[in-house]
Structures are given as C-alpha cells and as structure tokens.
Amino acid sequence: MHAFMIAVHLTRFKAVINLSKCTTLIPLSKVNVNIFYSVDNTRTRTKYMSSQAKRLCTDSMSSKKIGTHNGTFHCDEVLACFILRQLPEYKDAEIIRTRDPAELAKCDIVVDVGGEFDPKKHLYDHHQRTFGESFHSLCAEKPWVTKLSSAGLVYVHFGRRLLAQLTGLGEGDRQLEVLFDKLYESFVEEVDGVDNGISQCDGEVRYAVGSTLSSRVGHLNPRWNSKSQDTEEGFKKAMKLVGGELLDRLDFYQNSWLPARVVVEEAIKERHQADPSGEVVILSKGGCPWKEHLFALEEELKVDTPIKFLLYPDQNGQWRVQCVPAGLSTFKNRLSLLEEWRGIRDQALSDLSGIEGCIFVHASGFIGGNKTKEGALEMARRTMQASALAPTNGSINALVASKSTKCVPFRSSRLLLKHHTCMSELSCRSCNLTP
Template sequence: MIQNLYKDSLLFPDRNLSIHRSMSGSAKKPRTDNMSVRKIGTHNGTFHCDEVLACFFLRQLPEYKNAEIVRTRDPAKLAECDIVVDVGGKFDPKTHRYDHHQRTFSESYHSLCPEKPWVTKLSSAGLVYLHFGRRLLSQLTQLKEDDQQLEVLYDKEVDAVDNGISQSEGEARYSVSTTLSSRVGYLNPRWNSKSQDTEEGFKKALALVGEEFLDRLDFYKSSWLPARAVVQEAVKQRHKVDPSGEVMMFSQGGCPWKEHLFALEKELQVETPIKFILYPDQNGHWRIQCVPAGLNTFQNRVSLLEEWRGIRDEALSELSGIKECIFVHAAGFIGGNKTQEGALEMARRTLQAFAQCTAANGKS
C-alpha cells in the first residue's frame, strides 16, 4: 500500500523515498565524487510535523528532489549530510544547518528579516521556509521569485506548536485534535505497539504534509489571491450599495473576503469600518453576513438585531417589517432574505438600531 502511494504520488518526482535507517547497524559509505545523491539529515525516533515538513520543502527543490533522508542522531553521519534539519544543535545557513533546539536559539522571522512582522520563534520548518521559501514557491507555482504573489506565506501554526507556544492565555476552553501537527503525531507507533519502527510512519507523514501544503498553496494561488481584486472593487463601490459605506456587496458568494477586507481597510484608509457583507447564495437568495471584529474571533463589529435571532420565514418578516425574510442565525452573525433589497434592508435596520443605541449610551 505504501509503495503504491509513493509510486503514484506527485509529491515525490523520483518516485522512490530513500530512507536511511540509522538503527540498522549498516551505515552507508560516505559519498564520493562519483555519487551525486544528496543527503538530508534529520533525527530518528519519534517524528513531528516540524522536521517532516522541512524535509518535504527541501525535496521540492531541484537539488534535493532525489535526496536520501538520513534519520539519525549520530554526529558523524550528520556530518556527511548536505543539509541537516531539526537536529545537531546548530543553526548556520552557510553550512546548511537548521536546528532550533539549542538553548541560545531565539530567532524569529522578524529577527532574521526585520521587514517581516512575525515574532514567533521559528522551528526547523520555519527556518527552511525562510531561507528557501521563495525558490520553493517559484518551483511549485512557476511564478518568478520577485513576483508579489510569492509574499503569500504558509500558516505559522507549525512553528508555534513545535516550540510549545500556546494559542491562548491560560487553559483553553476546548482542544482541537485534528490539526496537521496532531495528525502527523498519530502516525508514530503507539506506546504499546509491538513494533516501534518509525520509518513507515515517517513516509506516510511526508505524503500527508506534502498533500496538505500543496493543497493550501493551490488555494492561495488559484482562489485566495484572485479574490483580493474582487474585494478591493467591492470596497470601492460600497457607497453605491448604501450611503453609509458600511455595507459591501458581492455579485457571487463563496469569495474568501475576510483577510483581504481587513488588509484593504488599512491600505485604503477606510475611516468607517464595514459592518455587513451581502451576497447571493446557491439558491438565488441573498445572505447578509456580519463582519467579525477580527480574523480569529466570533465577535462581530455589529451583530444582527437580537430580537430577530433564531426566527424564520413569515414570523421573521412580521417581526421585522421586512418582506421575504428567510432566517437570522441564533448567534446573530448571518441572515437571509429572498431578495437583494430585503437583505440590504436588514442591514440598514440593524445599523439604525446600532446608531441609536450608541447615541443613547453616549448621553448616559
């Protein structure tokens, strides 16, 4: 099954994943001038998303696409490798050593590239991405290295998880056990398994992180980046939708707008934040969606009226005085109307009530 997975996989062009098993007792001979196969070194034993992703990144580059992955902690064997990640106790780009476990290591994207704002301490995957990222993306997307689109960065979650950085202060209200890091971890042998061999799991992990990274990269290139122009035009046209400038409209649903909207509001110096997004759904009806207060929060800048929440259809139309209502979610973040005019009126009524409430609170 594993052989078939790699035979047909586009993630590994050489179609053969060469893994050196340091525990086998048969160390390979040092590479001679007649041997062109390069070596990527990383640690053996339990593997994590960090070094697996770093190895995948490197194998997408022409010089490492056929590289042998040497999994060992033996300094002599690591010294034979062309590049070493997540082991060895050394960070030195000049000699291609990318470990982050040493006590003195505290590098972040910002410390190594001051023009970048990210301050999370980097893992080996982050270090490899920082030094090879532009070439990696150029290789995979066929875009030129100086193309602005190559500024799209992969999710920094891998760095935070591997360096033990919590997502929240204190105890989290719930845990997510299906993250990429978690799914890679599940491929390690269970504590009570008869075999503690990690090599087959490492191969599966390479395929897993590779498929997920390429899928996300394709999304960013083919969907997320083109959406920016759509969102930018909608921001510019918002006063034609409603004079307040607080309602934005798309002619088609499904556009990934949130990240672009927050960025464009800053770039275009939008003084009054946009509160609602209108767009048609797959049934030809219209949705009204609240703009969240931030990218990682369920709080809205303005939520739909509390008395509408959880009410549907004719009952909602009678309550609101707006024809053709379909629903308002119980959490107040989204609603629906059969017509564009009806959805817009839902936004206007909510904005009016919000303005009145704000004015009343200001007087008290």
Template structure:
C-alpha cells in the first residue's frame, strides 16, 4: 500500500504542477516528442465553477492528458480542435469525448449511465468525467486493478461523498425540500466560486483564478482519496470482525467492541448490517479513547442524523465523575453527554456495564409499555 501511496502522491504532484502552469499553454507533465502536439482539454472561459475545474484536474490524472493544455473558450472552432471538451459545447458524446451537461436533452445520472450504481443526481461535467474515467484514474493512482474490490469501494465512496455534491450544486438541486435551517456557504463549490473576480473588480481576467480552482479541487480530491484508502477502508475490517465477535462481548449481540478509538465505524455498521443480514439492529459501540479510558456510544439511526438508536438513560445525562458513579452504581464513571449519545468510564468493564444497564432499561421500558 505504501508504494501505491507514493505513486499517488507523485501523480498528484505532477497534476498540481500542471494545474499551476499556464491555462493557455502546455502543462508541466511528462515531455512529449517535439513532433507530437500536446493534447487539448477544452472548457468555457469567463466565470468558472467547481465542476469544470475538477473535470479538468481529473482528466490530467490520466496518462493521455497529463501534459494537456487547457483551452478556455466558447469559440466553436477552437473547441472543435480540442481532444476532449467539458462543460461547454452543448454536446454529450463520450465517443467524441464531448462532456457537456447544459443542453435541454441532457438528463443523465450515474444510475442512467451505470445501472449498477444507485445515484440519481443529474451529472455535471465533473460527474461525467468521474463516471467515465474515475475507476481508471483511481487504479492508476493506487496501482491496483481497475475492477478489483478496493477500487470499486473507493469509486463509490468518492462519488457519494465528494463528486455528487458538486454535481447537485452545479445543477441547482436542493439537498432537501423546504426552507433550510441554516446556510451552507463553505462547501467546495462555494470556495471555488469565491476565486472568481468580484463583480466590481476592474480586472475581470479569470485565468489565474481558474488555475487556483484546479489546485484547490485537485488537492481536496487527493486528500479525500488518501483518507478513504488509508483510514476509511481499513476500518471496515475492524468493524466486520467486531460484528462477528459481538456475542463474546455481550450475550445480547447488540454491543460491538472496537480495539481502538477514532475508527470511522458508523457507515460500515450500516452497510454490514445489510450485507450480513443481521437479524436485529446493533445498538451500542465500546472503544478506548486516546487517554486509555473507555467510551460507550449509541449507534445513530442513520448515516446523516444525530438521533441515536438507543441513547444512554435520561437520568444519567449531564452527570459526571463521582456523582455519576453513585447514581449508576458503576465505579469509574466519567460522564454522559447531555443528549445521551455517548458516555465514558475509566475501564472497559465499567463502560460495558454502562452498556448493559442501558440495554436493561430499554427492555424494562418495553415491558412496562406492553
């Protein structure tokens, strides 16, 4: 894996160097024979957006476009001379390497183009390039088989948690119906937008800003890939092992024990519950924190909610240390959060007992209600 990571970093550095080159001139990638012109990536000029910045960056991660010149224009004749065109031209034709999504006839989503995928968000130019070349790009960065399970898992994860957001924002698709409770103004698309000249700036040249946009989106893409490859994916094996050993922790089979804290376990719990066809929902997770103390945490109802499946008892919430130990009758208690989603104890045994008492109180409440 370290060799793959080094290769990914080398390619990222090459792409960043290329992105930093002139938008109207050849990039700083591998040298080409003098007689062979550098390939050209066409996109529109003027105000730029996150989707075409990412699309251009991703294309430059492919060997064939590594030293490509980015041509920013709306001139049809200049675009016709480009090897690949993204986000302009009014045409989606992958055989001709034309990847625009603005035409009225375009309704494609990931699910339309790849029926094995579940996402129905309309694609932007970034999504189109990722759909067609994402697996090839990831395989090249990591030195792994394009059709292997690691690339498949990372492809899906990066689309769902990185590219789809860019697709939706560029196409004006709201995250939810109704008025949002608060504004989101710090997402990647918004930060790219702020790199454009202000409306009242005397200099409206967008070339320098577009280069910065490519560096920004490319850097975040590579950082996210590195995290998912080296942290998120290995966590799955820990969670799966914890699920298989759950009855050794507690006879209920509803408590998982992880060997260390900080592991991104939540999404893996949800997916593995389905894949392993568990007969009942898991409720609580035990793990040690960095100080050597232990935590007991409720599993949330879903991946995008703060609501807990089984919060710790209400009478414990907001109580700390010795007062909590006296209240619960469990030695070594440290705290229970005011919402009940997590608590702490100085020992594994104490945290496990807090979990068992939580399960018992739930069962007692169910018995009373029935």
C-alpha cells in the first residue's frame, strides 16, 4: 500500500491505476497531493486537483473549461455551472474553481468571478459596482426587475437552449417560451434575489425560512470549525442538489403545469359557447390549476371583457362555480356571488335563488356549488344580471365591461403595475395607465 502511494506521488500528472469495478470517488488521504480517482467500465485514471486552481473533472473530459471562484460556494454559481453542463458544448467541460486571472483567462466561459460582464467574451460576473442588469433591462419585453446573479445571467443567455435540450421543444416554440418565463419567475429569480441580498418584500418578516435552495447549498460548505476546509466535495454535492431540483421543477412545469394552461386556453376560446357574455369559462375537468393561466391568457388572447366566473366538476360529479379573483395575491373578486345567497345551503338556497339543485354558497361569496352544470351556470348568470342593476357586490371594479371604465392598479410580486380588470402588466388598454 505504501509503495503504491509513493508511486502515485512521483507520477501524479500521468498516473494510471489499473482497477476494476470501482464506481465511487475515493480520497487518498495520506498522499501529499490532492488526488481523487474514479473508474467507469471503459476508463481508469486519476484526477489531480491543484491547490491553486481546483478542478471539478468528469470521466470523459473535453477541452472546454468553465471558470468560477474557489472557496465558499453559493447557489448562483452552482446553478450557473449546472445549466452550462446541460448544453452539448459544455457537457463534459472541466470546472476550474479559482480566482487567479491567469487561470480564468484559459477558460472558455467564466461565471461569478472576474469582475466583468461581457456575453461576447463569455464573461458572466455580477459583483462589479457598475453592474445593475435585470431580466427586464436585458430583455425589455420581460417584466422581472430583480438584479441578476451569475445564475440569472447564464439563464437569460442560455436558458432557451437549456430548455430545448431538456424538453425537446424548439427554441421558437411558444410553449418553450412559456416554460422559459415560468422557470425564471418560480426558480431562478429567487436565487438572484438571495445572492444579491434583495428582500422578498418590504417590512419586517414574521418568521424565518431556512429551507430555501440557497440556504441548503450554503450548508454544504465546510463548517467553520471543521479540520478540513476543502470545498470540492461540497461543490459536487451542491451541483447534484441544485441540478436535481431544477430538473424536477422543469418536469412538473412541462408535464403538469403546462398541460393545465392548454386546458384553460381552450376553455377561454370557447367561453362564448358557455354564455354569450363571454364572462363565464367552463373547464371540462376539475383539479386543474387555472388562476395564473387565466390572467396570463386574458392578456395574451386580448380578452376585452374580464372573465368573472369559472365552472368545473368536483370529485363527486357535481359542479362548482368559482369567482375569478381580482389578482393572484388578493381574496377580493372581480364579482362575488350574490350576498343574500352566502352561507345558505341545499333546498333553502334553491328556494331563495329559484335555481334547482343548489348545494351551497360560501359565506364570503367566492364559490358555490350545484348538482348540475346548468344549475351552476345559472348561479353565475343570475349574479351577473343582478350586478348589472346594482354594481356593488363586494368586488373591486368587478363589473368593468367597457374600455371607458378606469382600472384599479396594484403592485405585483414582479414590482410592476398590474390592473385588476384586465391584468395587464406593462400597460392597460382600458385606462391607458402605465407603470
């Protein structure tokens, strides 16, 4: 064993070890150099990692090199490196972790270090004082204004190619663009905000959240009082953690969230068949997440009259009539079910409303139930008819049906103005109000 270790020490740059059936990384802790070796079925070799520039290697190395900083790692550069590794040209790239400018200059792409952002040179750092880019500043049609980290920078420039590679969709496919936006808003933007020290909201938080992806990556760094302060194994674990979560999230969005959008879009396009007003949408299946899609599609499809109600079957084969909220973050509705129905159930509700098959109306008026689709639709129609005569029904501008009525703006999580009635993000067709 000692002779073997000495041989490796003397030939550390060209050592070839004949082992078989070994599939894990094994540290040779008693050797005076940092060597790890890994073996697959076709190749056996050592991997030397200099103390000056740490190298995260793969079994089938390419000539490409991804540069990032060494030492304590963070979620943003880990995610940036993982994204790049999914692209064909960087699939087998060596990750060089260093702050040495000479070493970084040898890399094909550099993230989160170097003090420069220049896509033409493949430099993606965000720490320089002059940097203030956001998704919106780089792509004016996108609404997100959070300052980008290295993760966001790499995603903005390579995200579409990443998704095309992982989903099989074309880069010009409309569905890919929807996924591109969704994955940034619900996954990458959080990493950008945390790394740049941007609070999620104004004011004092009520409780701490310690299980974010960024915090879990941070916990993979060596503890302050550990004897070993080597970060290489932790960085590898972080790549696996972050990559697994990104792929899992993308799988959900592509195979669950996106199909729901298709269902909602078809229902919106057929809304005038449900009711001539176009203010009622009927979903053929219950359990489909619809609110986010409805707001986005109203704008995309240029729906002039805001949709007030959505009908869908429940698990018992009965029907629900649900009010469309004024926004994703409010309990107020565009139009609530009639106040005199609220809290009433069954036959008493049918007698009061004159509609057969009534089951209930919630005390807040946001949802009701009927035994049949026709009954649920009639509950929506009666509410709209009554509101046309007395447009004060516990809603925020719920009865806006013409472009001459002014919308009520509010702040969204994207820090841009939205409007309760048309849900426009950048401008309002009804009142011409812009952020």
